[in-house]
Amino acid sequence: MTKQHTMIELHHIIKRFYIGQPNELEILHGIDLKVNKGEFVSIVGSSGSGKTTMMNIIGILDRPTEGEYMLDGVDVAGAKDKELSMIRNQKIGFVFQTYNLISRTSALKNVELPMLYAGVGKKERTERAKELLAMVGMEERMTHNPDELSGGQKQRVAIARAMANDPSIILADVN
Numbered sequence: 001m002t003k004q005h006t007m008i009e010l011h012h013i014i015k016r017f018y019i020g021q022p023n024e025l026e027i028l029h030g031i032d033l034k035v036n037k038g039e040f041v042s043i044v045g046s047s048g049s050g051k052t053t054m055m056n057i058i059g060i061l062d063r064p065t066e067g068e069y070m071l072d073g074v075d076v077a078g079a080k081d082k083e084l085s086m087i088r089n090q091k092i093g094f095v096f097q098t099y100n101l102i103s104r105t106s107a108l109k110n111v112e113l114p115m116l117y118a119g120v121g122k123k124e125r126t127e128r129a130k131e132l133l134a135m136v137g138m139e140e141r142m143t144h145n146p147d148e149l150s151g152g153q154k155q156r157v158a159i160a161r162a163m164a165n166d167p168s169i170i171l172a173d174v175n
């Protein structure tokens with residue numbers, strides 16, 4: 001029997017937002033989650049239920065108020081911001097609800113951006129971005145800026161960007 005490799009492990013994750021004394025709003029209440037390599041997990045719930053907050057914690061864009069979080073064997077709860085940025089860039093691809101594309105730059109350059117941060121050379125970066133855009137059916141629109149794209153086209157660019165550094169994890173916060 002093959003041993004499962006745990007990619008995401010959350011133990012008793014609590015997230016509180018402080019909205020002025022004495023008010024606090026607890027969004028996540030002791031969440032436990034384990035996701036193994038190769039698994040596909042969907043988190044569903046009504047609007048305002050904490051799905052995006054949980055994704056931001058899993059994607060290390062935000063920190064829990066309490067609890068432990070291991071990402072691919074690394075305790076990210078105690079890591080410094082610079083280390084977290086490196087982990088995010090290498091291990092996680094994001095597809096956000098609002099896509100978060102840079103409006104004044106082409107689809108191609110948007111997909112290249114994570115690779116630029118990872119130190120990938122220009123030629124390799126451009127070739128990979130073109131391959132990814134072709135994979136999502138955007139080869140004819142790669143020179144277009146986001147304001148020249150439909151919502152579905154923007155989403156496909158965001159998906160290509162999420163795959164740019166061949167991450168271990170892709171987090172998609174979609175409607």
